[in-house]
Amino acid sequence: EPEVTQTPSHQVTQMGQEVILRCVPISNHLYFYWYRQILGQKVEFLVSFYNNEISEKSEIFDDQFSVERPDGSNFTLKIRSTKLEDSAMYFCASLAETNTGELFFGEGSRLTVL
Amino acid sequence: AQKVTQAQTEISVVEKEDVTLDCVYETRDTTYYLFWYKQPPSGELVFLIRRNSFDEQNEISGRYSWNFQKSTSSFNFTITASQVVDSAVYFCALMGGGANSKLTFGKGITLSVRP
Numbered sequence: 001e002p003e004v005t006q007t008p009s010h011q012v013t014q015m016g017q018e019v020i021l022r023c024v025p026i027s028n029h030l031y032f033y034w035y036r037q038i039l040g041q042k043v044e045f046l047v048s049f050y051n052n053e054i055s056e057k058s059e060i061f062d063d064q065f066s067v068e069r070p071d072g073s074n075f076t077l078k079i080r081s082t083k084l085e086d087s088a089m090y091f092c093a094s095l096a097e098t099n100t101g102e103l104f105f106g107e108g109s110r111l112t113v114l
Numbered sequence: 115a116q117k118v119t120q121a122q123t124e125i126s127v128v129e130k131e132d133v134t135l136d137c138v139y140e141t142r143d144t145t146y147y148l149f150w151y152k153q154p155p156s157g158e159l160v161f162l163i164r165r166n167s168f169d170e171q172n173e174i175s176g177r178y179s180w181n182f183q184k185s186t187s188s189f190n191f192t193i194t195a196s197q198v199v200d201s202a203v204y205f206c207a208l209m210g211g212g213a214n215s216k217l218t219f220g221k222g223i224t225l226s227v228r229p
Contacts, residue, residue, distance in 0.1 A: 031215055043159070043205060043219040056216060089157055095215060101147035101166055103209065103217060107158040 002026040006092050006106035013113055016081050021109045023075045023092030029104075031095035032075045034067065036060065037108075038088045046090075049075065082113045116141045118208050120220035127196050128228050135191045135223050137206030143167075145211030148182065148189045153203040153222070165189065167211075196227045 005024045013019050025032050034046040047057040049067055066078045075094075079086055089108045096102040117140040127133045139148065150162040163173065165182050173180050177194045193200055206220045 033216065035217075042221045043207075045216050045218070048216050091159060093217070101149075101164050101209060103147075103149075103164075105151075105159045105161070110157065 002104070004092055004094055004104050004106035006090075006109050008109055009107065010110045011112070013082055013111070015084060015113055019079045019082055019086075019111060021077045021079075021090050021092075021111070023077070023094075023106055024073060025075055025092070025094030026096070026104060029094035029096050031055075031097070032067075032069070033093040033095070033103075034077045035091040035093065035105075036088045037091065038085075043091065046077075079111075082111075084113050087111055087113045116143075116146075116208050116210055116218040118206050118218055118220035120206055120223050122223045123221070124224045124226070126226045126228065129198060130195050131227075132192060132194050133196050133225065133227075135193075135204050135206075135225070137189045137191065137220060139187050139189065139206070139208045141208060141210060143210040147209040147211075149207040149209070149217070150180070150189075150191050151205045151207065153205060155202070159205070162191075193225075196225075198227050198229055201225060201227045 007022045032049040035043050036046050037043045045058050047061045047067055048055045064080045069075050089110050091108045092106040093103055119138045146167045148165045152160040152162055170182050179192045181190045203222045203224050205222045207217045209217045
Protein backbone atom coordinates (compact mmCIF):
# COMPACT_ATOMS: atom_id res chain seq x y z
CA GLU A 1 0.00 0.00 0.00
CA PRO A 2 1.38 3.45 -0.86
CA GLU A 3 2.43 5.60 2.04
CA VAL A 4 3.73 9.01 2.96
CA THR A 5 7.13 8.87 4.62
CA GLN A 6 8.63 11.50 6.88
CA THR A 7 12.13 12.06 8.18
CA PRO A 8 13.41 12.49 10.77
CA SER A 9 11.01 10.82 13.16
CA HIS A 10 12.41 12.90 16.01
CA GLN A 11 14.72 15.91 15.98
CA VAL A 12 16.10 17.84 18.90
CA THR A 13 17.51 21.28 18.19
CA GLN A 14 18.64 24.40 19.96
CA MET A 15 16.55 27.55 19.84
CA GLY A 16 17.54 29.72 16.89
CA GLN A 17 18.72 26.83 14.73
CA GLU A 18 17.29 26.05 11.31
CA VAL A 19 15.39 22.82 10.90
CA ILE A 20 14.29 21.02 7.76
CA LEU A 21 11.63 18.35 7.95
CA ARG A 22 11.32 16.07 4.95
CA CYS A 23 8.39 14.26 3.46
CA VAL A 24 8.04 11.94 0.51
CA PRO A 25 4.40 12.07 -0.61
CA ILE A 26 2.67 9.32 -2.54
CA SER A 27 4.04 9.42 -6.06
CA ASN A 28 0.98 10.31 -8.13
CA HIS A 29 -0.48 12.75 -5.64
CA LEU A 30 -0.90 16.42 -6.53
CA TYR A 31 -1.65 18.25 -3.26
CA PHE A 32 0.65 18.38 -0.27
CA TYR A 33 0.16 19.62 3.26
CA TRP A 34 1.90 20.28 6.52
CA TYR A 35 0.07 20.14 9.81
CA ARG A 36 1.30 20.80 13.33
CA GLN A 37 0.23 19.35 16.64
CA ILE A 38 1.53 20.87 19.85
CA LEU A 39 1.58 18.26 22.59
CA GLY A 40 -1.90 17.62 23.95
CA GLN A 41 -3.59 19.90 21.46
CA LYS A 42 -5.43 19.46 18.21
CA VAL A 43 -3.92 19.03 14.78
CA GLU A 44 -3.62 22.41 13.05
CA PHE A 45 -3.26 23.21 9.37
CA LEU A 46 -0.07 25.02 8.40
CA VAL A 47 0.12 25.10 4.62
CA SER A 48 -1.06 23.49 1.42
CA PHE A 49 0.98 23.22 -1.76
CA TYR A 50 -0.12 22.56 -5.31
CA ASN A 51 1.52 22.98 -8.70
CA ASN A 52 4.79 24.07 -7.09
CA GLU A 53 3.35 26.89 -5.08
CA ILE A 54 1.59 27.55 -1.82
CA SER A 55 -2.17 27.41 -2.32
CA GLU A 56 -3.16 28.30 1.22
CA LYS A 57 -1.44 29.01 4.52
CA SER A 58 -2.63 29.58 8.04
CA GLU A 59 -1.67 32.46 10.30
CA ILE A 60 0.71 30.10 12.07
CA PHE A 61 2.76 29.86 8.87
CA ASP A 62 4.71 33.08 9.24
CA ASP A 63 7.96 34.23 7.64
CA GLN A 64 9.95 31.74 9.69
CA PHE A 65 8.38 28.89 7.75
CA SER A 66 8.89 27.89 4.15
CA VAL A 67 8.07 24.90 1.98
CA GLU A 68 9.42 23.60 -1.25
CA ARG A 69 9.43 20.58 -3.49
CA PRO A 70 12.96 20.79 -4.83
CA ASP A 71 13.20 17.60 -6.82
CA GLY A 72 9.63 16.55 -7.62
CA SER A 73 9.82 13.93 -4.92
CA ASN A 74 10.60 15.43 -1.51
CA PHE A 75 8.34 18.01 0.09
CA THR A 76 10.15 19.94 2.78
CA LEU A 77 9.20 22.24 5.62
CA LYS A 78 11.91 24.61 6.79
CA ILE A 79 11.84 26.56 10.01
CA ARG A 80 14.49 29.27 9.76
CA SER A 81 15.12 30.13 13.38
CA THR A 82 13.36 27.80 15.75
CA LYS A 83 11.60 28.99 18.88
CA LEU A 84 10.62 27.01 21.94
CA GLU A 85 6.99 27.15 20.85
CA ASP A 86 7.84 25.37 17.59
CA SER A 87 8.18 22.17 19.60
CA ALA A 88 5.45 19.95 18.18
CA MET A 89 4.67 16.98 16.01
CA TYR A 90 4.66 17.92 12.35
CA PHE A 91 2.59 15.83 9.97
CA CYS A 92 2.90 15.77 6.22
CA ALA A 93 -0.05 14.69 4.08
CA SER A 94 -0.73 14.20 0.42
CA LEU A 95 -3.94 14.11 -1.59
CA ALA A 96 -4.46 12.48 -4.96
CA GLU A 97 -6.82 15.16 -6.23
CA THR A 98 -9.64 17.21 -4.84
CA ASN A 99 -13.11 15.72 -4.63
CA THR A 100 -11.69 12.30 -3.90
CA GLY A 101 -10.99 12.63 -0.19
CA GLU A 102 -7.99 10.33 -0.65
CA LEU A 103 -5.77 12.08 1.87
CA PHE A 104 -2.90 10.20 3.53
CA PHE A 105 -0.75 11.23 6.47
CA GLY A 106 2.82 10.39 7.28
CA GLU A 107 3.77 9.16 10.74
CA GLY A 108 4.95 12.57 11.83
CA SER A 109 8.21 14.24 12.80
CA ARG A 110 8.54 15.21 16.43
CA LEU A 111 10.51 18.44 16.86
CA THR A 112 11.88 19.38 20.24
CA VAL A 113 13.39 22.85 20.60
CA LEU A 114 15.57 23.40 23.67
CA ALA B 115 -15.50 28.56 7.19
CA GLN B 116 -15.33 24.98 8.29
CA LYS B 117 -15.62 23.85 11.85
CA VAL B 118 -15.57 20.53 13.69
CA THR B 119 -16.82 20.28 17.25
CA GLN B 120 -16.03 17.38 19.52
CA ALA B 121 -17.80 18.44 22.67
CA GLN B 122 -16.57 15.51 24.75
CA THR B 123 -12.97 15.96 25.87
CA GLU B 124 -12.33 12.87 27.95
CA ILE B 125 -14.27 9.63 28.28
CA SER B 126 -13.45 6.78 30.61
CA VAL B 127 -15.12 3.39 30.34
CA VAL B 128 -14.60 -0.09 31.63
CA GLU B 129 -13.58 -2.76 29.19
CA LYS B 130 -16.46 -4.33 27.23
CA GLU B 131 -18.62 -1.25 27.54
CA ASP B 132 -19.90 0.43 24.38
CA VAL B 133 -18.85 4.03 23.86
CA THR B 134 -19.96 6.70 21.39
CA LEU B 135 -17.76 9.60 20.38
CA ASP B 136 -19.67 12.59 19.07
CA CYS B 137 -18.74 14.84 16.18
CA VAL B 138 -20.65 17.82 14.82
CA TYR B 139 -19.46 19.76 11.80
CA GLU B 140 -20.16 22.98 9.94
CA THR B 141 -19.49 23.65 6.30
CA ARG B 142 -21.04 25.52 3.39
CA ASP B 143 -19.66 23.09 0.84
CA THR B 144 -22.11 20.73 -0.79
CA THR B 145 -19.37 18.18 -1.35
CA TYR B 146 -17.23 17.36 1.63
CA TYR B 147 -15.54 14.47 3.39
CA LEU B 148 -15.59 13.42 7.00
CA PHE B 149 -12.84 11.45 8.68
CA TRP B 150 -12.06 9.79 11.97
CA TYR B 151 -8.49 9.26 13.10
CA LYS B 152 -7.09 7.44 16.10
CA GLN B 153 -3.94 8.77 17.74
CA PRO B 154 -2.30 6.28 20.10
CA PRO B 155 0.35 7.38 22.61
CA SER B 156 3.04 6.80 19.97
CA GLY B 157 1.65 9.86 18.17
CA GLU B 158 0.88 8.78 14.63
CA LEU B 159 -2.52 9.44 13.08
CA VAL B 160 -4.22 6.17 12.26
CA PHE B 161 -6.90 6.50 9.60
CA LEU B 162 -10.18 4.87 10.58
CA ILE B 163 -12.77 5.99 8.06
CA ARG B 164 -13.59 8.48 5.32
CA ARG B 165 -17.17 9.26 4.35
CA ASN B 166 -18.27 11.58 1.56
CA SER B 167 -21.24 13.88 1.91
CA PHE B 168 -23.33 12.01 -0.63
CA ASP B 169 -23.12 8.72 1.18
CA GLU B 170 -25.22 8.71 4.32
CA GLN B 171 -25.17 4.98 4.68
CA ASN B 172 -23.93 3.98 8.08
CA GLU B 173 -20.88 1.78 8.20
CA ILE B 174 -19.75 -1.03 10.44
CA SER B 175 -16.25 -2.41 10.59
CA GLY B 176 -15.81 -5.02 13.25
CA ARG B 177 -16.38 -3.35 16.62
CA TYR B 178 -16.46 0.09 15.02
CA SER B 179 -19.52 1.76 13.56
CA TRP B 180 -20.26 5.22 12.27
CA ASN B 181 -23.53 7.11 12.12
CA PHE B 182 -23.60 9.92 9.57
CA GLN B 183 -26.62 12.23 9.71
CA LYS B 184 -26.62 15.25 7.42
CA SER B 185 -29.82 16.55 8.98
CA THR B 186 -27.97 17.15 12.25
CA SER B 187 -24.49 17.61 10.73
CA SER B 188 -23.18 14.81 12.85
CA PHE B 189 -20.81 11.95 12.27
CA ASN B 190 -20.67 9.89 15.44
CA PHE B 191 -18.38 6.96 16.11
CA THR B 192 -19.30 3.99 18.29
CA ILE B 193 -16.95 1.38 19.65
CA THR B 194 -18.73 -1.76 20.74
CA ALA B 195 -17.28 -3.95 23.50
CA SER B 196 -14.37 -1.60 24.09
CA GLN B 197 -10.90 -2.95 24.78
CA VAL B 198 -7.89 -1.50 26.55
CA VAL B 199 -6.15 -1.16 23.16
CA ASP B 200 -8.84 1.31 22.13
CA SER B 201 -7.38 3.82 24.58
CA ALA B 202 -6.23 6.76 22.47
CA VAL B 203 -7.18 10.23 21.32
CA TYR B 204 -9.79 10.22 18.57
CA PHE B 205 -10.08 13.06 16.10
CA CYS B 206 -12.95 13.86 13.80
CA ALA B 207 -12.02 15.92 10.75
CA LEU B 208 -13.67 17.62 7.79
CA MET B 209 -12.36 18.31 4.30
CA GLY B 210 -14.18 20.57 1.90
CA GLY B 211 -14.62 19.90 -1.76
CA GLY B 212 -12.96 21.55 -4.73
CA ALA B 213 -10.23 24.05 -3.99
CA ASN B 214 -11.09 24.02 -0.31
CA SER B 215 -9.27 20.77 0.28
CA LYS B 216 -7.56 21.27 3.60
CA LEU B 217 -8.54 19.13 6.55
CA THR B 218 -10.00 20.78 9.63
CA PHE B 219 -9.72 18.80 12.85
CA GLY B 220 -11.78 18.78 15.99
CA LYS B 221 -10.02 19.08 19.33
CA GLY B 222 -10.04 15.35 19.90
CA ILE B 223 -11.53 13.05 22.53
CA THR B 224 -9.29 11.17 24.93
CA LEU B 225 -10.72 7.71 25.47
CA SER B 226 -9.48 5.64 28.39
CA VAL B 227 -10.59 2.03 28.60
CA ARG B 228 -9.93 0.47 32.01
CA PRO B 229 -9.54 -3.26 32.46
